[in-house]
Amino acid sequence: MKIMGFELPELDYGYDELEPHIDAETMELHHSKHHAGYTAKLNAAIIDTDMDDMPIEELIVEHFENPAVRNNGGGYWNHCLFWKTMGPNGGGMPTGKLAAAIDDSFGSFESMKEQFANAAMTRFGSGWAWLCVSSGTLSICSTGNQDNPLMTSEGIPILGLDVWEHAYYKKFGPGRGDYIDSWWNVVDWSAVSQNFDDCKF
C-alpha cells in the first residue's frame, strides 16, 4: 500500500488550554493554518516521488538541498516537537537525568534559561531556538526559517521555541522577549525529559 504522506498531528490539549500564556487564537491559527500548510506542501513535494516513503528525519537530512522539502519538512518536524513539549500543566523545572545534564552543561537551570532566551532573542528574523543533545552533552543554538540542527547533524533537538512572528504577534506584538518569558510557563519538562531519554548516546 502506498503511504499517503504525513499527517498533521492532533494536539494533546485544547487551543485555549495554554491561556493565558499563549492565546487560543494564535494556537488555532498556528496549528490549523501554519502547521497544516507545511504538512500539505511537504506532501505535495514528495508524493509520487522516490521520497514518499522516507521517515521525516531522514527526508530533511537527505534532501536538504531541495527547498520544498527543507522548508516544509523542517516546518512539519519543528512544529511536531513544539506542540509535544508544551502543555497546560507545564512550567516549573526538569527533574532527574535531564536536570543533572542541564547542571553539567550550563551550571544551573537559570543559566540554561538565560542562554536559551538569548539565542531566541538574537535570532534575526524568523527561526527557532533549540536545546539539543550533541555528543552526549546539551547545547543551545538557533536556526533561521524552518531549519533545525538535525539537518546539519549538529544535534538532536529535545526542546524548540518558534520565534516566527506568527507564533506571538497577535498577543505580544513585537515583544518577543515577553513571549519567551511567557512560554516557559507552558514548557512540559516531562516531555522534554522523555525526548532526552530517547536520544541514544
Ligand code: MN3
Ligand atoms: Mn510556527
